[in-house]
Amino acid sequence: MRAAVLKAMVLGLIRDPAALVLSFVLPAAVFAIFALIFAGATGGSLAIKLAVLDEERTSASERFLKGIKTHPQIELLELQDGNSEEVVALVRSGVADVGIVVRGGERTLASGSSDGEPPIVLITDPTREIAVAVVEGIVQESYFGKLPDVVIGGVARIVATDLLPLDPAQKARLDAALEALTRDIEEREKTETASGDSGDDRIRLPFDRLVERRSGIGEPGVSTSISYYAGAVAIMFLLYSALTGGLTLLQERESGLLERISTGPAGARPVVDGKFLYLVLQGTTQVGIIFLVAWLGFGLNLPAHLSPWFAVTLAAAVSASGLMLGFVALCRTMQQANTLGTILVLVVSAIGGSMLPRFLMPSYIQALGWATPNTWALEAYAAIFWRNESWSAIGLPIAVLIASGLAGLLVAHLALARQR
Amino acid sequence: MTGPFLEVADASFHYGRRHVLDHVALSVDRGEIYVLLGPNGAGKSTLVRAITGQIHLDNGQVLVGGARPEVNASARRSIGVVPQNIALYEKLNARENLHVIGRLMGVAASGMQQRITEMLDRIALGDRARDRVEVLSGGMRRRLNIGAALMHEPSLLILDEPTVGVDQAGRHAVRELLIALRDGGLAVLLTTHEMDEADALADRVGVIVEGRLKAEGTPGHLVAEQFGQTLELIVQLADPSAPQSKVDKVLSSLNLGYDPSTGQWRGLVMESEVSMQVAVNRIMHAGFSVKDIRMRRPGLDTLLAHLTAQRDLQ
Numbered sequence: 117m118r119a120a121v122l123k124a125m126v127l128g129l130i131r132d133p134a135a136l137v138l139s140f141v142l143p144a145a146v147f148a149i150f151a152l153i154f155a156g157a158t159g160g161s162l163a164i165k166l167a168v169l170d171e172e173r174t175s176a177s178e179r180f181l182k183g184i185k186t187h188p189q190i191e192l193l194e195l196q197d198g199n200s201e202e203v204v205a206l207v208r209s210g211v212a213d214v215g216i217v218v219r220g221g222e223r224t225l226a227s228g229s230s231d232g233e234p235p236i237v238l239i240t241d242p243t244r245e246i247a248v249a250v251v252e253g254i255v256q257e258s259y260f261g262k263l264p265d266v267v268i269g270g271v272a273r274i275v276a277t278d279l280l281p282l283d284p285a286q287k288a289r290l291d292a293a294l295e296a297l298t299r300d301i302e303e304r305e306k307t308e309t310a311s312g313d314s315g316d317d318r319i320r321l322p323f324d325r326l327v328e329r330r331s332g333i334g335e336p337g338v339s340t341s342i343s344y345y346a347g348a349v350a351i352m353f354l355l356y357s358a359l360t361g362g363l364t365l366l367q368e369r370e371s372g373l374l375e376r377i378s379t380g381p382a383g384a385r386p387v388v389d390g391k392f393l394y395l396v397l398q399g400t401t402q403v404g405i406i407f408l409v410a411w412l413g414f415g416l417n418l419p420a421h422l423s424p425w426f427a428v429t430l431a432a433a434v435s436a437s438g439l440m441l442g443f444v445a446l447c448r449t450m451q452q453a454n455t456l457g458t459i460l461v462l463v464v465s466a467i468g469g470s471m472l473p474r475f476l477m478p479s480y481i482q483a484l485g486w487a488t489p490n491t492w493a494l495e496a497y498a499a500i501f502w503r504n505e506s507w508s509a510i511g512l513p514i515a516v517l518i519a520s521g522l523a524g525l526l527v528a529h530l531a532l533a534r535q536r
Numbered sequence: 537m538t539g540p541f542l543e544v545a546d547a548s549f550h551y552g553r554r555h556v557l558d559h560v561a562l563s564v565d566r567g568e569i570y571v572l573l574g575p576n577g578a579g580k581s582t583l584v585r586a587i588t589g590q591i592h593l594d595n596g597q598v599l600v601g602g603a604r605p606e607v608n609a610s611a612r613r614s615i616g617v618v619p620q621n622i623a624l625y626e627k628l629n630a631r632e633n634l635h636v637i638g639r640l641m642g643v644a645a646s647g648m649q650q651r652i653t654e655m656l657d658r659i660a661l662g663d664r665a666r667d668r669v670e671v672l673s674g675g676m677r678r679r680l681n682i683g684a685a686l687m688h689e690p691s692l693l694i695l696d697e698p699t700v701g702v703d704q705a706g707r708h709a710v711r712e713l714l715i716a717l718r719d720g721g722l723a724v725l726l727t728t729h730e731m732d733e734a735d736a737l738a739d740r741v742g743v744i745v746e747g748r749l750k751a752e753g754t755p756g757h758l759v760a761e762q763f764g765q766t767l768e769l770i771v772q773l774a775d776p777s778a779p780q781s782k783v784d785k786v787l788s789s790l791n792l793g794y795d796p797s798t799g800q801w802r803g804l805v806m807e808s809e810v811s812m813q814v815a816v817n818r819i820m821h822a823g824f825s826v827k828d829i830r831m832r833r834p835g836l837d838t839l840l841a842h843l844t845a846q847r848d849l850q
Binding site: 378 | 590605612615625626627632635636639641642684685688696
């Protein structure tokens with residue numbers, strides 16, 4: 117009997133071109149769009165538009181800005197002549213993400229003094245905090261890497277003043293040594309600029325010699341973003357498709373089909389079970405197509421993780437199908453189910469991480485996410501594709517997803533029995 | 537088994553404080569078409585739900601083939617239900633629909649194809665077996681709707697408005713099918729608002745108003761019992777803008793009341809007291825122009841209107 121309903125649902129889908137497109141083409145297309153957008157933004161080719169103005173125009177400011185301008189993540193908008201208001205205008209209009217102004221005031225970059233206004237001003241847009249944080253890092257990197265004489269001079273002055281007081285002769289020798297160091301660095305900069313060589317870096321304090329960058333989650337970069345958004349889009353469409361499929365339950369109740377079948381030997385149960393099987397099958401296929409696009413179009417290493425991926429996908433499809441059938445069965449009318457269901461899918465997907473990566477959310481929203489199938493599915497996919505973890509790591513998410521789906525199925529049965 | 541196939545005895549049911557069924561008793565024999573008439577909200581659907589075992593009565597009982605359908609699966613299985621809407625899968629063809637619904641009603645897979653072929657012939661859709669429901673005409677859908685309910689060979693067929701929205705030819709085909717089913721020994725319970733359908737099909741009629749069975753019997757007997765030698769006079773004025781008070785005065789004197797659903801004045805008159813000529817004279821004398829005037833023997837529609845009006849008066 118369940119097979120008969122499954123067959124009817126499958127034939128209904130195959131013979132409805134619009135439903136086919138909505139079920140299988142649209143999710144893959146939406147994923148591809150997400151992947152193209154976000155893989156670029158989080159996969160190593162992030163380009164920050166930075167407006168730069170050097171009012172100080174000293175050797176130190178030139179060296180400092182050179183370190184920033186040549187950074188690979190910076191797309192430079194350099195103002196040769198102008199004032200800080202023009203930089204503010206560029207940020208305000210969105211032409212630049214962040215602006216940097218090296219002031220031409222009394223306190224210069226090279227002075228080492230802590231009195232007066234800071235020599236560097238960051239012009240920021242509060243809606244682009246990520247870009248600001250990145251630029252702050254680049255500023256520090258350039259300060260230490262390109263102005264080591266300034267850094268050493270500052271430290272030496274603190275030592276000479278507070279820790280190991282120097283007599284005038286010693287101070288004079290220190291100042292002379294620092295000036296020689298500065299001249300030496302400037303000479304080297306000129307040589308490097310002329311030859312294009314990075315030259316001798318013995319006296320530099322480069323950031324990359326202080327910090328080693330190592331990925332803690334397997335293959336970093338594009339692949340991780342792709343797998344995240346493949347999972348994120350997949351679970352959202354799973355829920356939406358399950359809602360649409362579940363609505364046929366109300367359609368059949370309103371048409372009298374359930375009433376007709378309720379006098380049969382098994383009542384309406386085979387209809388609910390048959391729809392559940394169909395939705396699981398449709399959902400698994402839908403997610404399969406999305407990950408196929410991720411593999412063939414965006415290089416996700418799906419073949420290496422095929423078995424655990426299939427297990428998580430099947431569990432996610434069970435969860436979405438059961439939960440949505442349960443929800444629909446509790447509704448009284450098609451319109452009510454459609455309206456509330458769409459809101460539910462959008463809210464659950466937003467909280468669960470299908471629209472925005474969870475790590476960008478406040479902690480209480482992240483905690484709330486564990487009440488959604490989206491979060492469990494996304495964590496399971498992350499364990500597979502990001503962290504290369506074993507089956508034991510996805511055991512709990514799979515169990516939770518299957519349990520939630522079966523609970524939803526039980527609710528659907530109970531709701532229909534109550535309505536008889 | 538002897539006696540009626542469907543027996544409803546002293547059936548009562550309420551939703552909250554409202555009595556939807558109030559001590560209803562009726563029976564349907566094999567080879568009989570029983571038509572249940574009643575206005576919307578009279579309790580027809582609730583009675584059908586009780587017969588199909590979907591609700592438990594507060595009092596009384598329903599027996600289908602001698603067993604209680606709400607607890608006995610074989611009693612439920614002996615019922616075929618034809619809902620008012622087309623309860624079929626639109627994207628599936630006629631044969632596929634019969635297959636799916638047949639399976640859900642417990643028809644074994646073996647022999648299913650032969651059963652489907654026989655059913656398609658019976659409902660005269662053999663040549664449209666591969667056509668999807670969405671391309672069938674209204675009458676064909678109705679016949680398929682009935683055929684789907686017959687797949688598991690029930691002994692009692694319950695139909696709710698089986699010809700609603702169907703053209704005259706389609707209605708005729710459906711009626712022919714129902715008569716053939718009745719003649720084949722099926723017990724048929726039909727709810728309808730179509731009085732000509734009830735007149736054409738009913739072996740017996742039951743009129744249910746506010747959960748009570750107000751009248752029951754053959755159509756001719758019921759009408760004769762209720763109306764005797766009275767006739768129904770129906771008048772439709774040509775000029776609806778005629779002075780209302782004058783219209784009321786003249787037509788009330790003929791015992792006519794206004795029916796807003798048809799725009800007609802209707803009433804019962806004693807054949808011996810008011811002839812067509814008398815009625816025409818009075819109306820013409822008052823200066824009204826008449827679009828239509830008829831006098832006829834009362835029918836089931838008159839009976840239903842009469843019983844419903846009694847309820848409204850109470």
